[in-house]
Amino acid sequence: MPRTKGDHVAAIRHAWRRVAGTIVRTPVVAAGGALVKREDLQVCGSFKTxxxxxxxxxxxxxxxxxxxxxxxxxxxxxxxxxxxxxxxxxxxxxxxxxxxxxxxxxxxxxxxxxxxxxxxxxxxxxxxxxxxxxxxxSSATIWDFIYGNATLGLELLQQCGRLDEIFVPIGGGGLAAGVGLALSLLPKVRRPALIGVELTVSCPVREHLAPSAGERATGESIADCMVGGLEAGAIILDLAAHALDDVVLVSDAQLLQAQEELAHLGVAVGPGPAAAFAGYRSRSARAPSVRSGIVVSGIR
Missing domain, CATH: 3.40.50.1100 (Rossmann fold)
Structure with a gap:
């Protein structure tokens, strides 16, 4: 299993070449004061492709x-x-x-x-x-799957130029792991902060980074794709400490609000894919000069 930065760089480059003829280069659009990467327009309607x-x-x-x-x-x-x-x-x-x-x-x-x-x-x-x-x-435990996801991060950087922060949803953790690896190829001074977004009722990565003595968050959500424990061996747990700069939590009410706002902007997606936008909206205090990237991860 490759672990060194050099191995990751080579593997992501191989992935880029392998998938180039299959995936589409999804657009980035200005929406709500941020730059939104529209993976809802990806083949099969999701970054998972x-x-x-x-x-x-x-x-x-x-x-x-x-x-x-x-x-x-x-x-x-x-x-x-x-x-x-x-x-x-x-x-x-x-x-x-x-x-x-x-x-x-x-x-x-x-x-x-x-x-x-x-x-x-x-x-x-x-x-x-x-x-x-x-x-x-497995979308969460297989390195080749993660490297395929990393192509999204490379595209986003190419399309947006300088970004100060990028918001990604965390379900199984494969997207955050892939984008985090792509960002790790940049020098630290040029690397945007990567902010993961989880649910208040299901936040295994947040709890992994900041364990508490209390009970683990459990519950149901309208975003079923983001609920539940991580698969055993999820790569994001090994990468989280240095790939993620923060994890923010959002509620169903925030998901619905984000979904509605995106719909008004012409982006019709389900509550789960709207999670990163909800996380972005939950952090309203930012300087006007901050350039934010948001990954809308799919249709549903």
Whole structure:
């Protein structure tokens, strides 16, 4: 597993070349006083296509031929099923949104309901992959997936030039890890602050960085893609201390407000993809000269 900065640099460059013909260079638009990276316009409607493409293209064909397995609330599974030419088994929580399941089925995925939280679903998917000798894909624990996500960070920097801060949502942590690695390629004096956004009812990265004696935050949210524990081995936990400058928490009410404001600006996305904008709005005290980048991570 590559760990050095040189290894990361080479791997991100390889990822950039691998996915160039598959992904689209999503636009950056001015919205609400910030620069918004619109991954809702990405192939399959999510940044996950970047990671899924690099994961698949980096895997030896002999490992792909029997099929691919993942745990997903929707976007990772959709990207894999769309790009993959062999069977794609998508393990979903038992209470997964029916519309997301329909979209997975429409893409040709073989949907496998599994009970419990996302960590439990991920464990079941891993066991199934091992038992059937299938390729297992994780958007949070596989380096090639993270390197694919890092291409978003490179694009954002190319499109915006100087940025002082970048807000990214944290669900499984793969996006924050990828963008954090991309930013680490810059000299510190030119590196924007990376601010992760989690939910008040589910904030495993915030709790990892600043553990407290109290109970862990738990609860439900309208942003189901951001709820639940991290998958065992999530790369963001190893990177968090030096990749993230801060983690801010947002409520469902803030998500809905951000979703509504984005809609008025012509960006129609779900509550989860609006999380980074909600985090940006939660920090209203900033100098007018501060240039802020925000990642709208997908449609839903």
């Amino acid at each position: 970047r990671g899924a493409a690099n994961f698949l293209f980096a895997a030896p064909p002999s490992q792909q031929c029997r099929g691919v397995v993942c745990a997903s609330s929707g976007n990772t599974g959709r990207a894999l099923a769309t790009l993959n030419t062999t069977p794609t088994y998508v393990f979903v929580p038992a209470d997964a949104d029916e519309s997301k399941i329909r979209r997975l089925l429409d893409c040709g995925a073989r949907v496998v309901p599994a009970g419990g939280d996302f960590a439990t679903v991920s464990a079941a998917a891993r066991e199934f992959a091992a038992a059937h000798e299938l390729l297992y894909c």
